[in-house]
Amino acid sequence: MSIISVENLSVKLHGVVVLSDVSFKVAEGEYIGIVGPNGSGKSTLVRAILGLADIHVGKVQIMGQPLRHFAQWYRIGYLPQSTVVANKSFPASVAEVVATGLLGSKKFPRKVRRKDREKVMETLSMLGIADLHLEQIGKLSGGQSQRVFLARAMVSDPDILVLDEPTAALDPVTRESFYEIIASLNRDHGKTVLLVTHDSSIIGRYADKMLYLDRRLVFFGNFKEFCMSSDMSNYFGEFTQHLICHQH
Numbered sequence: 487m488s489i490i491s492v493e494n495l496s497v498k499l500h501g502v503v504v505l506s507d508v509s510f511k512v513a514e515g516e517y518i519g520i521v522g523p524n525g526s527g528k529s530t531l532v533r534a535i536l537g538l539a540d541i542h543v544g545k546v547q548i549m550g551q552p553l554r555h556f557a558q559w560y561r562i563g564y565l566p567q568s569t570v571v572a573n574k575s576f577p578a579s580v581a582e583v584v585a586t587g588l589l590g591s592k593k594f595p596r597k598v599r600r601k602d603r604e605k606v607m608e609t610l611s612m613l614g615i616a617d618l619h620l621e622q623i624g625k626l627s628g629g630q631s632q633r634v635f636l637a638r639a640m641v642s643d644p645d646i647l648v649l650d651e652p653t654a655a656l657d658p659v660t661r662e663s664f665y666e667i668i669a670s671l672n673r674d675h676g677k678t679v680l681l682v683t684h685d686s687s688i689i690g691r692y693a694d695k696m697l698y699l700d701r702r703l704v705f706f707g708n709f710k711e712f713c714m715s716s717d718m719s720n721y722f723g724e725f726t727q728h729l730i731c732h733q734h
């Protein structure tokens with residue numbers, strides 16, 4: 487069974503069609519790299535899957551259920567595109583921010599208990615930032631806060647991770663280690679991963695499949711198929727296709 491299924495999806499924002507007729511299926515445990523130029527609808531696609539953008543036409547199913555009936559949102563961890571903390575003196579510690587990722591699976595009253603605090607520390611340790619747990623969130627560097635928001639997305643032990651440009655603010659070394667963490671979550675912990683990125687020359691080393699968007703689905707398949715496809719050479723030109731493929 488597909489863990490995510492998207493059928494003939496079209497999304498309009500303020501009367502403008504930003505995605506049209508997109509269809510694809512994701513199997514449990516797959517790692518999908520979503521790429522495409524600025525404004526091609528990548529964030530809109532993941533937001534539509536998460537029920538955050540209005541679907542104009544089409545169907546989305548998660549874990550076999552139509553989006554409107556799906557209620558187990560704690561089984562999906564989401565790292566939105568912009569996680570910059572605008573208010574540098576926002577009064578929350580790293581551990582408190584990560585703990586909010588557990589609230590979706592709780593019934594009222596939503597209290598953070600000892601077991602939850604242990605889970606938070608375990609997740610922070612896994613990402614190598616346990617020593618930051620008491621730091622104020624606004625005081626962290628871009629790379630540190632990106633890890634904290636990844637921890638927040640992971641802490642409820644979700645089956646699916648949806649990560650929107652998680653490496654945008656990272657230096658090349660931190661970026662590689664971020665990709666290694668996500669690869670391990672996929673490979674060793676069986677998480678299904680949807681990752682939006684502009685790192686088109688890196689993602690081929692990590693993802694199973696590439697989904698190339700340009701307001702419609704230009705390509706969906708594995709990297710080998712992409713690199714061998716003469717349709718894609720015609721679409722991108724051989725030079726660009728080579729840039730995407732050469733590190734794979």
Ligand SMILES: Nc1ncnc2c1ncn2[C@@H]1O[C@H](COP(=O)(O)OP(=O)(O)OP(=O)(O)O)[C@@H](O)[C@H]1O
Nearest residue numbers: 499500504522523524525526527528529530531567
């Ligand atoms: N709330 C909104 N209202 C109107 N138009 C929007 C809104 N959000 C996005 N758009 C438009 O929808 C299109 C797709 O945007 P989206 O953010 O999904 O693209 P993207 O591929 O994620 O871009 P980027 O790589 O720059 O992050 C863009 O043309 C954008 O201007």
